[in-house]
Amino acid sequence: MGCGVKEDKTTAPGGRKYFELIVFLFLLNIISFVVPITGFALKTCRISYNIAICVRNDLRAVPRDIPSTVEAFDLSSNKISRIQESDFKHLPVLTQLDLNRNYISQIESGAFANLTSLKRLNLNNNKLTELGEDLFHGLSNLTELRIMSNHIKAVASTSFKSMTRLKLLDISHNKLQHITKVHSIIQHLPHLRELYIKNNNLTTFHSWELTNSSLELKYVDLSQNPISVFSVTADVFPNLTWFNIGGSPRKQLMKWDVRNKTFLSRVSTLDISGLQMTFDDIKSLLETVNSSLTSLRMNAMKQHLPALINISCSIPTMSTLQLRYNKLRFVSSGLFKLCINVTELDLTENKIRNIHDSAFRSLQRLRILSLSHNRLSSVPAATRNLPTLGELDLSSNNISKLGCDDFTNQTMLRQLSLYQNSVSALSECVFKDLIRLQVLKLQTNRISNLNGAFQKYFPKLTKLYLNKNELMAIKQGEFRGLQSLQNLSLHENKIDTLENGCFIGLTNLTDILLQKNHIKENELNKGVFNDLINLRRLDLRDNCIKYNSSSALPYAPFSQLFRLETLAIPLQHCKGKSHLPRNFLQGLTNLLVFNARNIQLLSLHKDMFNYTPQLQTLDISSNELMDLSPELFSPIQNLQSLYVSRTSLRSLNYLTDANLTKLQFLQARKNQYSVISEEIIQSLPALVYVDLQGNSFTCGCDNAWLLKWIVNNNQTQVFDAYNFECNYPVNLKGKKLLDLSIQSCSVDIEFIYFISTTCTILLSMVVSFTYHFLRWHLAYAYYLFLAFLFDTKHKNKQAPNQYDAFISYNTHDEPWVIRELLPKLEGEQGWRLCLHHRDFEPGKPIVDNITDAIYGSRKTICVISRRYLDSEWCSREIQVAR
Incomplete structure (x- = not known):
């Protein structure tokens, strides 16, 4: 070849x-990198039960990172001045929007157009001056609109056109000034039931200005307007049942002109508080509602009060009379002589010092009497002549002593309020006739001794409030007569002694509040709570219950409270570190909430919760815990909320092996957590809310996963994440964690x-x-490389050559080589030549034969011809030879 x-x-x-x-x-791949992902870390708000809460955040604009699934949005008490068209476009299922207490002066057209599901809108306390064309366009399902306390002077005719389902409108405390502007509003509201337009500087009211208005109005408030003429010549309020026409601070008499007494004949509740009219006009007003009135408010009336009481009490249907702020000072025997049908009388805030013993004699049907916030020094004897009285309020007076006859014959009384007086002690006989009493309020007095007042007589009492008094001890059998009691408030006293059997008889008690007393741990070790077999809630916060060891107690303090669901024991102003005995919670098999916040706790024994398998909420914040064992959480697999803020814990690693698969809420504020690893978060698959505010984060690749998770996850809300700050390294201290670039980390x-x-x-x-x-070029390069290696290996060896010369020629030149060249060199010169057609080894690769022939010959002779230069193999031979 x-x-x-x-x-x-x-x-x-x-x-x-x-x-x-x-x-x-x-x-x-490029497209996949730029697809936006909406995260669940809100910059300024938080989500709770599908409500976006952004209260008091100094916001100047509506935040745009609110999830589109929220149903309520609370933006109250911020500094928002303008509502833009795009602010609420992404909230299609919103039903409640609260913009109260902002600085809103402008609302762009179409700002509410996408809120087709909205039912309640609050724009109170802003700076709106006018309501423009189609301002509320899109609010077709709105039922409540509150825009009181703005500066509204003008209302466009089509402002309320879209709100055909509106039932409540409160536009009080504005500057409408004329009833025609009110008409332009309500003419588009066919189903309006409640209209509040108090204090709008309305000076006249003429019914003809409200022609064709809403016929479903049942509640109308026109109070605090300086109306000089109130004229009704047509039945514009055929369904009105609640009417407030109370007066304004101005000294201007209102003229009453309602000649047809049937126009307001359905009004059952009337408020004329502070109204300034002639006696004849007020009399005419009361005669207008004579056939239907059941409740009348005449607060702060400056004249004719006794006569007005007589007139109102002459109305046979009238049953509720409110007379607050009238400076009565003394209640005479004949003031209520005609009020035989009154069942509820309110005399609050009247500076009453004395009441005649016969003042209430005619009120034989009275069920509710309020004498609170007056200046009574004792329980008035007049209250003993009320056989049907069910509720008596004597709170906020100057009563210092309760006598055995104060509540004589009050066998029907169900609620008695005596809080905020100066009572220092009780006696055994003081409540002897109150056999039907259900609620007794004695808080905020100076009671230091109960003197057996609750050892009998109270078969139906369910709630007893004794908080904010000066009790120092609860004696044995002190509440023996309260078999029906369910709620007992003893907080904020000076109790330091709980005698054995002090709660005997309270077998139906479900809630007892003992916080802010002086109770110590030795009082609990007596078994004082053993009688409270149905107790659900026990609050011992801010006492001084402190143990020096985690060793088991000989007698667990709550061992009999197997129905208890909530236990709180935080301390305050109690010096020294503390532990909790390992069997402190023994017996609490149904405990759901355990609050051990701020008890200066150093550790928790791993067996602490072996007795509380149902625990759902655990608060161990504000303690000096250095470490928590994963075994601590093994018995409480139902845990849903965990609070571990302000502790000495440096990591959350204990959660990785705790198996808390149901944990939904985690608050871990103000700790020393520098790194939150992926393993921690992945171990909490049900987590929906986490609060890591105020921790010392490391700004580096160790937290790269945390940053990506905060921004990209759609399940867990990370509260205040955009305000997380770096603490390490020093050069990044104070920098926002979410501003950190992590491209080089991931x-x-x-x-x-x-x-x-x-x-x-x-x-x-x-x-x-x-x-x-290029396959032939690569093959040639490969063999050329082999030749180079062979040459390098053998160039220093002096092995004898097999041939004198290798002849390289093209096959087309072979006749010349055989006839001319071969005889000359071999025949005449005696050379031994290598010819490929004669000397190449059969079956061996051609390149190997060429290489062996060249290296086996002293010289290489190339027969150059045109065909030789065109041949690829000949070219390789000459290059190998070189």
Whole structure:
């Protein structure tokens, strides 16, 4: 075989298609990188029970990161001055929106257009001056609109056109000034039931100005307007039942002009407090509602009060009379002589010092009497003549002593309020006739001794309030007569002694409040709570219950309270560190909430919660806990809320092995957590809210996963995440954690897949191109490299050459070589020549034969011809020879 074999120069198939495929895959990966992902870390708000709460955050604009699924949005008490068209477009299921107490002076047209589900809108206490055309467009399902305390002077005719389902409108404390503006509002509200337009500087009211208005109005408030003429000549309020026409501070008499007494004949509740009218006009007003009135408020009346009481009490249907702020001082015997049908009388805030013993004699049907916030020094004897009285309020007076006859014959009394007086002691006989009493309020007095007042007589009492007194001890059997009691408030006293059997008889008690007393741990060890077999809630906060060891107690203090659901024991102003005995919670098999906040706790024994398998909420914040064992949480797999703020814990690693699969709420504020790992979060699959505010975060790659999770996760709300600050390293201290760039930290699997795929495709294309175009060049280069290695290996060896010369020629020149060259060199010169057709080894690769022939010969003779130069193999032979 000669050196005349030529290569195949056919083009590689599919090269362009491979290239187009690579470009497509590259663009596909680029697109995947820029798809936006909405996270659940809100910058200024928090979500609670599907309500976005952004209260008191000094916001100047509506935040745009609120999830579209929220049903209520509270933006009250901020500094928002303008509502833009796009502010609420992404909240299609919102039903309640509260913008109260802002600085809103402008609302763009269409700002509420997308809130088709909204039912309640609060714009109170802002700076709106006018309501423009179609301002409330889109609010077709709104039922309540409150825009009181703005500066509204003008209302466009179509402002309320869209709100056909509105039932309540409060536009009080504005500057409408004329009833025609009210008409332009309510003419578009066919189902309006409640209208509040108090204090709008309305000076006249003429019914003809409200023609064709809402016929469903039942509640109208026109109070505090300086109306000089109130004229009704048409039945514009056919369904009105609640009417407030109370006066304004101005000294201007209102003229009453309602000639047809049937126009207001359905009014059952009337408020004329502070109204300034002539006696005849007030009399005419009361006669207008004579057939239907059941409740009348005449607060702060400046004249004719006794006569007005007589007139109102002459109305046969009138049953509720409110007379606050009238400066009565003394209640005479004849003041209520005609009020035989009154069942509820309110005399609050009248500076009453004395009441005649017969003042209430005619009120034989009275069920509720309020004498609170007066200046009574004792329980008035007049109250003993009320056989049907069910509720008596004597709170906030100057009563210092209770006598045995104060509540004589009050057998029907169900609620008695004596709080905020100066009572210092009780006696055994003081409540002897109150056999039907259900609620007794004695808080905020000076009671230091109960003197057996609750050992009998109270078969139906369910709530007893004794908080904020000066009790120092609860004696044995002190509450023996309260078998029906369910709620007992003893907090904020000076109790330091709980005698054995002090709660005997309280078998139905469910709630007892003992916080802010002087109770110590030795009082609990007596078994004082054993009688409270139905107790559900026990609050011992701010006492001084402190143990020096976690060793088991000989007698667990709550061992009999197997129905207890809530236990709170936080301390305050109690010096020294503390522990909790390992069996402190023994017996509490149904405990749901345990609050051990701020008890200066150093540790928790791993067996602490072995007795509380149902625990759902645990608060151990504000303690000096250095470590928590994962075993501590093993018995409480139902835990849903965990509070571990302000502790000495440096990590949350104990959660990774705690198996808290139901934990939903985690508060871990103001600790020393520097790194929150992926393992911690992944171990809490049900987590929906986490508060890590005020921790010392490390701003580095250790927290790279946390940053990505905060922004990208859609399940867990990370409270105040945008205000997390770096504490390490020093050069980044104070920098916002979420401003940290983590591109250099993360290994993007998708990007790796993209690079791998791209490289594989490119490699396939290169191999294809090489095979089709350069395979012979590569083969030649390979053997040339082998030749170089062979030459390097053998160039210093002096092995004898097999031939004198290797003849390199083209097969077309072979006749000349045989006839001319061979006889000359071999015949005449005696050389031994190597010829490929004669001396090459059969079966051996041609390149190997060429290489062996060249290295086995002293010289190489090349027969150059045109065909030789065109031959690819001949060219390789000469290059190998070189």
